[in-house]
Amino acid sequence: MAKNWYPIVDVEKCVSCGLCIDHCKKGVYEKGQKKPNILAPDNCSFMCECCSKLCPVEAISYYSEPTLFKISKGHGGCGH
């Protein structure tokens, strides 16, 4: 899958609601946790932003080669 696109969680902002973990169907996050632990970044769907849209505190951004940037909300679509 997307080796050049995966979520990055700002642990300082995260309030451990577990929404991102529950929502992702790609196995990117370790299930059964409230604090996101990224197990399989390569499973992330390129340009999927579903978990960041759900996050109540905007703690999720994405790594994308060749540049690191925080993508704005409202673009892209659900990749699964």
Ligand code: SF4
């Ligand atoms: S962007 Fe989509 S595929 Fe990637 S971790 Fe979030 S919900 Fe899962």
Ligand code: SF4
């Ligand atoms: S949705 Fe946001 S606040 Fe909730 S667990 Fe994920 S990163 Fe943390």
